[in-house]
Amino acid sequence: MITVTLTHFLTLSAVLFALGLLCVLTKKNAVTVLMGVELILNAANINFIAFARYSDTDLDGQVFAVFVIVTAAAAVAVALAIVLNLYERLRTIDLDEADLLAG
Amino acid sequence: MTAFDFVFYVFAALTVASAVVMVFSRNVIYSAVGLLFTFFGVAGIYVLLAADFVAVVQVMIYVGGILILLLFGVMLSQRVTKVELRTGTLQLVPALLVVGSGLVVLLRVMYKTGWKEVPAAEFKATSATIGTLLMTDFLIPFEVVSILLLLALIGAAFIARKERKT
Numbered sequence: 001m002i003t004v005t006l007t008h009f010l011t012l013s014a015v016l017f018a019l020g021l022l023c024v025l026t027k028k029n030a031v032t033v034l035m036g037v038e039l040i041l042n043a044a045n046i047n048f049i050a051f052a053r054y055s056d057t058d059l060d061g062q063v064f065a066v067f068v069i070v071t072a073a074a075a076v077a078v079a080l081a082i083v084l085n086l087y088e089r090l091r092t093i094d095l096d097e098a099d100l101l102a103g
Numbered sequence: 104m105t106a107f108d109f110v111f112y113v114f115a116a117l118t119v120a121s122a123v124v125m126v127f128s129r130n131v132i133y134s135a136v137g138l139l140f141t142f143f144g145v146a147g148i149y150v151l152l153a154a155d156f157v158a159v160v161q162v163m164i165y166v167g168g169i170l171i172l173l174l175f176g177v178m179l180s181q182r183v184t185k186v187e188l189r190t191g192t193l194q195l196v197p198a199l200l201v202v203g204s205g206l207v208v209l210l211r212v213m214y215k216t217g218w219k220e221v222p223a224a225e226f227k228a229t230s231a232t233i234g235t236l237l238m239t240d241f242l243i244p245f246e247v248v249s250i251l252l253l254l255a256l257i258g259a260a261f262i263a264r265k266e267r268k269t
Contacts, residue, residue, distance in 0.1 A: 003104070004111045006220050010213045012115045012148070016141075018206040019122045025198040031176045032131055035138050038169060039122060042145050045157075053152040056221045059229055063236050065157050069164050070248050074255030076169050080176040081263035087180040088265070096193070 009050035017043035030083045030093040034076060041072045111151055118144030129192075131177050135170060142166050156230045 016039055023036030045065045052061025087093050090100075118141050125137030142165040149158035237245045 001105065002107045004108045006218055007213060008111065008115075009148070009152070011210060012118065014206060014209045014213065015119055016122055016145075017209070018202045019119075019126050021205065022198055022202045023126045025202065026192045026195050028193060029131055031173055031180065032134055034176070035125060035134055035173060038138065038165070038173075039125070039141065042141070042165075045161075046145060046148060049149055049152045049154045049157060052154070054218070054220050059232050059236060060240075062154050062157050062229060063233055063241050065154070066160060066233070066237075067244060067248050069157075069160055070252055073164055073169055074252050076172055077259040078255050078262070080172055081259040081261075083176055083180055084263045093180045 006050055006054040009046060013043040013046040013050070016040075016046070028094050028096055030086065030095055030098075031080075033095065034079050034083075038072060038076070041068055044068060107151065110147070114144050114147035114151065118148065132174075135174050135177065138173070139166060139170055142170065153224075153226045154229060156233050 020036045020039030020043060023039060024033050027033050027036065045068050048061040048065045048068070050061075051057075052059060052065075055061075083093055086098055090097055121137045121140035121144065123137075125134045125141060128134050128137060142161060146158045146161040146166075149155075149161060
């Protein structure tokens with residue numbers, strides 16, 4: 001008797017989402033914040049695939065998960081380019097130091 | 104407890120534990136290694152959910168691509184020799200409060216909602232179906248996301264290169 005149901009997967013994804021959010025909120029290092037964003041995207045993906053599995057919609061959820069992964073790759077590429085540029089200008093990637101636009 | 108349950112709990116524990124390591128480690132490299140194991144754990148969860156294609160994509164793109172890119176980011180933007188691979192944390196307590204209450208709300212909603220749950224169908228290889236869906240129902244999103252990826256890569260290369268003196 002399999003006792004793991006949809007709710008188990010949703011719980012796992014909620015915990016991952018919370019950890020990722022915590023990472024985004026508390027870290028000062030720009031690259032670590034990016035890692036938190038990746039964690040959040042993974043949590044969302046688990047939800048997509050779990051719902052695709054436990055419902056009678058075809059594989060739409062899985063296709064959407066692939067789109068999320070592609071978008072994540074694009075986001076990381078651009079964000080890292082920005083981080084490198086930040087380092088080029090300020091010699092630091094501490095997000096608290098990047099306040100050039102603050103009045 | 105069936106094998107399915109056992110494997111689920113193993114992968115869930117691996118995922119959550121390495122995510123905790125990633126979030127609470129002060130060393131960026133340790134965070135990256137934690138993230139590596141999180142990605143592998145999530146790939147295992149995908150396999151359990153009968154998403155073999157997405158699991159392989161997860162391993163190839165996240166582990167083989169995104170994580171390597173993140174490590175490049177760490178290496179290129181820190182003085183490795185001076186051991187500055189640290190990340191500070193700030194406002195841990197308010198963040199924990201916000202995240203904790205958000206998590207409680209999320210879980211309450213999840214448990215209160217009566218999800219319409221269909222018993223999981225028998226496992227079938229998904230690659231062929233996903234390929235067909237991408238070329239039929241999802242053709243427009245597929246093309247849009249390809250263009251987005253192309254633009255993002257060109258943009259990233261353009262932003263990241265050193266400014267040339269003219």
